[in-house]
Amino acid sequence: MIVKLSPQDTRRYNWYIWRFVIACFSFVVIMLLLTAFGIFGQLPSFRDLENPKSNLASQVISSDKQILGTYFVQNRTNVTYKEISPYVINALVATEDARFYDHSGIDFNRTFSIIFYNLIGKKQGGSTITQQLALNLFSERAHNPFKRIIQKLQEWITAVKIERHYTKEEVITMYLNTVDFGAYNVFGIKSAALTYFNTTPDKLTPDQAALLVGMVNGPGIYSPINHPDNAIKRRNLVLRRMGEVGYLSDGQVEEFKQKPLGLSFHPINHNEGSAPYFRAILKREVQRILVDKSIFKEGDIPYDLDRDGLKIYTTIDATMQRYAEEAQKEYMRNLQAQFNNHWKGRSLWKGINNFQLLLKQGMQRSDRYKALKLAGKSDEEIKEDFNTPAKMTLFTWKGDIDTTMKPIDSIVYHKMMLRNAMMSMDPTTGYIKAWVGGTNFEHFKYDQVRMGTRQVGSTAKPFTYAVAVDAGFSPCMEVANVPVTITGYGEPWTPRSTGTIPGVLTLRKALANSQNYITAYVMNEVKPQPVVDLIKKMGVNSPDIGPYPSICLGTFNASVFDMTGAYSAFANHGVWTEPTFLLRIEDKNGNVLYDHHATVRQALNEQTAYVMTYMLKGVVDEGTGWRLRSKYKLTNPIGGKTGTTQSNSDGWFIGITPQLVTGVWTGCEDRDIHFRSTNLGEGANTALPIFALYMQKVYANQALGIKKNVDFDPPKSGVSITLDCKSYHQQQQPDSTGVEDRLEF
Incomplete structure (x- = not known):
């Protein structure tokens, strides 16, 4: 049965609808004003926008301009816009924010359409690249729904501020320098290109760029290491969108879809890179200099070597360092064999003075012993533990081996390993x-x-x-x-x-x-x-x-x-x-913090x-x-x-x-x-x-x-x-x- 409304009823219902719309609009405006005035938390200041906080890895640079390694909490190194392949930029815009070059931080057309899609059960993200950058730089995603709404309003305001202070090129560069690329402590496009493809961002091909950009919304589920099938599907979706926007031809899209992942996976950790012993000594030396010379950031805030993106220029020649490491490895493998043959079939306890005491000292210096002591174990319990076979990894000159052996035997093994050190200098x-x-x-x-x-x-x-x-x-x-x-x-x-x-x-x-x-x-x-x-x-x-x-x-x-x-x-x-x-030592902007003068x-x-x-x-x-x-x-x-x-x-x-x-x-x-x-x-x-x-x-x-x-x-x-x-x-x-x-x- 159809009920016919009188003109009076229609006007009344229209008034209710408009009151609801006006109320919602007023609520949003009020919330935006309260957010802008910092009622729900302080927003980034102009200075913050000029100097956004990010955990930036400090680089150790050789005399021949090679990066020997990094110090980091997050493995992140910045690049400039010119150092990024246009395929990466096109893939990002096509997938994450097709109207990126047309809006001023907030894409209201997209926002309202996303609300509609979410209401009918099709979950989609509505954040522009600039909003995502605001989240990456100044906050962490909240899980509480109310807090997330407040956070979204903060992102809007911050995104508009970012767009006013930075060009589109700068925004997209900052985004690609801060985005998370997976569970291997990889942040930023430079680290991602090196970790997953052993290349630099400017050399990324369309399929490689599509794979990395595809990880942005789900670095876990789209990981090419843990979920390669998901990664390929996501990569192909990004390639398709690049084709739809016109960044790739249909033929190119189909060609790149057929390619395998083509990974050259190389996860980076603090032990990676050349001259690890040198870098460990250098880190302590730099930290000492920054304290002794009272070198601080603004407001007497000390520099953090793992977060502040310092550039540390050294005298080490990367090529000569590699030659030194190769020479050591080449000969020490042979010398260790000589040593093992020299002691083969002989009693270490009879042939080496105080061998029992050396083993006891080695045991007491081990991490295993210290952990057992902290756990309140008695000397007898510790002795039993060291005589109980356990899984462990041992160093050999042919590569690490996983084995099962008594911890006390592993101490014997390492005691019999020859050590070596070498330094070469210009007199x-x-x-x-x-x-x-x-x-x-x-x-x-x-x-x-x-x-x-x-x-x-x-x-x-x-x-x-x-x-x-x-x-x-x-x-x-x-x-x-x-x-x-x-x-x-x-x-x-x-x-x-x-x-x-x-x-x-x-x-x-x-x-x-x-x-x-x-x-x-x-x-x-x-x-x-x-x-x-x-x-x-x-x-x-x-x-x-x-x-x-x-x-x-x-x-x-x-x-x-x-x-x-x-x-x-x-x-x-x-x-x-x-x-x-x-x-x-230079800061992330190239300002010289310290110059060394030799005696x-x-x-x-x-x-x-x-x-x-x-x-x-x-x-x-x-x-x-x-x-x-x-x-x-x-x-x-x-x-x-x-x-x-x-x-x-x-x-x-x-x-x-x-x-x-x-x-x-x-x-x-x-x-x-x-x-x-x-x-x-x-x-x-x-x-x-x-x-x-x-x-x-x-x-x-x-x-x-x-x-x-x-x-x-x-x-x-x-x-x-x-x-x-x-x-x-x-x-x-x-x-x-x-x-x-x-x-x-």
């Missing part, structure tokens, strides 16, 4: 070019370049010889290679010696072959204090360096960092330049430094470093010194060339675990080969500018110390009275 500038702090940062995080100190052994001998050369001793001076006892410094001290060459040797040959007796003789002549003074002038700051005779044989501890820096003075005309790895000092005179390069070349030409020539065919001018500590606990080699000084150390975590034979445990076998492999790679790449056939420059004023031993011996012949000038020892 003139002090710039560190490569830094390898350990064998695997994921498993062994302790840095052995700067944080770790080990006994330096015979690498300390050149300091004593340098003091002697400075006093006028010639490398050609001859000394009988017999035991020497030094008194006057507590108990009389007589060094032990292995591999002693009988007879009378020149100082150059004695250093080349690392002869302890002659080194002790030289120490007795020059006395300990001048040697201590020189070591400290050359930047070695170990607290256990004191005026006692045995320092000539390297009984003190020092870091690879300090020892490599010290040798750089020999190669740099006696000038010690502080080893430098940080050049400057430089004349550690020894130029003539002494030059004579020492001649002495150190003798190590390679005729001494313990000979395999650089014989096995590795490095025939160019190279000096260096091997070092082997007591019981072969530490192996060292520090090599010098006019343009590069490189220090290498190898040993186990505990000094009681080592090779039992000097033939295997000496620095010539454990450290020198890594230097050799590294230098082979460096010399092969001429673009690095490290010239192979350049020798050390003599002082411009000449050299008064005789280096030609034939001439030296003629000068030392007996005079007419028959009294011999040459000293006999």
Whole structure:
């Protein structure tokens, strides 16, 4: 039955409808006004719009402009509009906001149509790109319906403000720099392109762009890793919309729909990237500088290295760093096999001093032990846990392996793993070019370049010889290679010696072959204090360096960092330049926050430094470093010194060339675990080969500018110390009275 309304009833119902519409409109206006005045929460200010908050990863940049790695809470790095493929921009506009270039932040036509679709059960999002940007920058999506309504009003107002202050290009760039691309801590188009396709945003193809843009509304459900079928369907929908808007032809749409996902998936974490040990040290150094130098943001707010997008410029050369890491991996794999074979079939408990104590200490230092202690477990319960097989991942030089073994056995396994560290620097500038702090940062995080100190052994001998050369001793001076006892410094001290060459040797040959007796003789002549003074002038700051005779044989501890820096003075005309790895720090806008200025000092005179390069070349030409020539065919001018500590606990080699000084150390975590034979445990076998492999790679790449056939420059004023031993011996012949000038020892 149809009821016919009178004109009076019609007017009355129309009035009700209009009252409802006016009431709704007034409510919305009032709510907008209340929101605009901050009644429901403060809106972003103009300053906030100029400097939107976002967790921006800080970048570590090499000297050759490569990104070595990042520090981040969210893996996000900004790009400019020109660095984004137009396919990405077109895909985003076509899918998320087709009228993006026509509205001013809010698309009311779309908003009301979306309300209608939602009322009839077809859920669709109505936010423009600018509104989504407002949400990304200034808030997190609320789950409470009332709060979400308020938040939506805030987004509207903020979106209009954003459109007033930024161009469309800037808006879309900011959006693509902030959007979430999945559960792998990937934020922003640059990180997404690298993570999913191992490329840069400007090189993304239409199908790649469609896949990434398709993830925007549901990075979980449209993940190409976890839900590849969903990802393909969503990608094809984006491609279809690009075709509908006219960004792609029908043929192109069909062509790209047929393509596979084509992923080159590479999730990024803090261990990823080159030089992880270096980056860990650098992070602490940058944080210290920002505090010590009182470098703050506006309002004395401290910088957050994980959120503020700093750019940290370093001296590391990405190519040389890669060569250093490759050289270490190549040789340490072989050396570990030697070590394992050396101990195969032998009892570790009988063959290694205090092995039971070492295991106990290793257990107590482990994360597992600490967690069990915090859980209130007794010593017996902890012991039982360590003797109960469990699943774990072990490091090997062939790659990580998943296995099941007793935790106590895993400690034995890791105790028997050799460690290694290496640093390479330019002796003139002090710039560190490569830094390898350990064998695997994921498993062994302790840095052995700067944080770790080990006994330096015979690498300390050149300091004593340098003091002697400075006093006028010639490398050609001859000394009988017999035991020497030094008194006057507590108990009389007589060094032990292995591999002693009988007879009378020149100082150059004695250093080349690392002869302890002659080194002790030289120490007795020059006395300990001048040697201590020189070591400290050359930047070695170990607290256990004191005026006692045995320092000539390297009984003190020092870091690879300090020892490599010290040798750089020999190669740099006696000038010690502080080893430098940080050049400057900039904020996200390119403003310089910190510039590093290295300390430089004349550690020894130029003539002494030059004579020492001649002495150190003798190590390679005729001494313990000979395999650089014989096995590795490095025939160019190279000096260096091997070092082997007591019981072969530490192996060292520090090599010098006019343009590069490189220090290498190898040993186990505990000094009681080592090779039992000097033939295997000496620095010539454990450290020198890594230097050799590294230098082979460096010399092969001429673009690095490290010239192979350049020798050390003599002082411009000449050299008064005789280096030609034939001439030296003629000068030392007996005079007419028959009294011999040459000293006999």
